[in-house]
Amino acid sequence: MLAPHPTIRVRVTSVKQEARDIKLVELGPLDGDSLPPFSAGSHIDLHLANGMIRSYSLSNGPDQANRYLVGVKNEEAGRGGSRFIHERLEVGDEIEISAPRGHFKLEEDAEHSVLIAGGIGITPLMSMSRRLESLGKSWEMHYAARDVENAGFVAELRGFGRKVQFYFRKGSRDISARDRVDLAALIKRAPGNTHFYCCGPSEMIMAFQAATESLPTTRVHLERFSNEQQVEKEGTFTVVLQRSGETLEVCSGQTILEALLDRGFDVPYSCTEGICSTCQTTVVSGIPDHRDMILSKEQKESNKLIMICCSRSKTDTLVLDI
Numbered sequence: 513m514l515a516p517h518p519t520i521r522v523r524v525t526s527v528k529q530e531a532r533d534i535k536l537v538e539l540g541p542l543d544g545d546s547l548p549p550f551s552a553g554s555h556i557d558l559h560l561a562n563g564m565i566r567s568y569s570l571s572n573g574p575d576q577a578n579r580y581l582v583g584v585k586n587e588e589a590g591r592g593g594s595r596f597i598h599e600r601l602e603v604g605d606e607i608e609i610s611a612p613r614g615h616f617k618l619e620e621d622a623e624h625s626v627l628i629a630g631g632i633g634i635t636p637l638m639s640m641s642r643r644l645e646s647l648g649k650s651w652e653m654h655y656a657a658r659d660v661e662n663a664g665f666v667a668e669l670r671g672f673g674r675k676v677q678f679y680f681r682k683g684s685r686d687i688s689a690r691d692r693v694d695l696a697a698l699i700k701r702a703p704g705n706t707h708f709y710c711c712g713p714s715e716m717i718m719a720f721q722a723a724t725e726s727l728p729t730t731r732v733h734l735e736r737f738s739n740e741q742q743v744e745k746e747g748t749f750t751v752v753l754q755r756s757g758e759t760l761e762v763c764s765g766q767t768i769l770e771a772l773l774d775r776g777f778d779v780p781y782s783c784t785e786g787i788c789s790t791c792q793t794t795v796v797s798g799i800p801d802h803r804d805m806i807l808s809k810e811q812k813e814s815n816k817l818i819m820i821c822c823s824r825s826k827t828d829t830l831v832l833d834i
């Protein structure tokens with residue numbers, strides 16, 4: 513059987529109300545332990561006592577060793593993970609987490625970085641801004657939120673002066689805020705080798721993708737909260753598990769992940785919708801039908817990786833490194 517990603521036991525060292533619907537949870541090592549280092553933009557999975565596994569981006573800078581800070585928005589209409597954290601998680605609780613990982617990586621050597629955040633999408637970009645600031649790099653942030661009460665890290669961001677521009681909806685009492693991010697203008701005036709980062713709601717991500725369409729993909733980085741693609745589960749195909757030689761049929765209405773779990777395999781997963789990369793698996797042969805929001809166009813075309821929680825197969829058989 514495949515071993516799941518190892519987890520780390522940590523202690524909740526602080527829970528703070530950061531904005532109206534956002535709690536900031538600080539996690540620290542158990543006595544004598546240390547936490548693995550991380551890079552700006554990484555996320556961790558929290559294994560909650562209610563059995564849920566939820567991914568959250570780290571918001572502290574990677575220079576702050578031995579401490580993970582996650583911002584959690586209470587999603588009333590969500591599946592219950594954020595509600596559990598807001599209502600039940602307390603200082604002193606011990607929980608399991610994954611090691612930090614992620615595909616939303618900061619290009620630290622860029623001439624200039626433009627960070628575009630919407631709502632709770634501020635969390636990974638907060639980590640990036642702290643990192644860029646500590647490196648003495650050139651950067652700017654554009655942060656849109658409903659209003660100042662719903663925005664996190666406001667005091668610290670104001671301390672960065674003109675590097676940070678807030679955007680609150682019309683009617684905000686904050687007169688320094690604008691009401692919309694002009695992506696085309698930002699891109700036009702940025703120096704030649706600028707890298708652009710965006711994390712926010714789907715409308716913002718779509719506008720960002722449209723605005724950056726003509727830029728090299730290596731300079732465009734984004735992270736989503738959810739997979740808006742219709743993830744159909746039609747069609748039957750065979751998956752061969754190369755390490756054991758076992759074969760399993762993935763039926764209509766079922767994902768590869770579900771077929772593996774049904775068979776008793778202990779495979780790692782978290783979001784189950786193709787946005788966290790926890791279930792990323794190497795493809796030995798066959799052509800995946802990619803449905804995830806993580807892999808780049810080039811990675812998808814190379815047919816070397818698959819997110820087994822949502823992607824399917826274009827070929828009758830898919831051989832996976834499991």
Ligand code: FES
Nearest residue numbers: 782784789791821
């Ligand atoms: S479990 Fe998150 S991408 Fe598959």
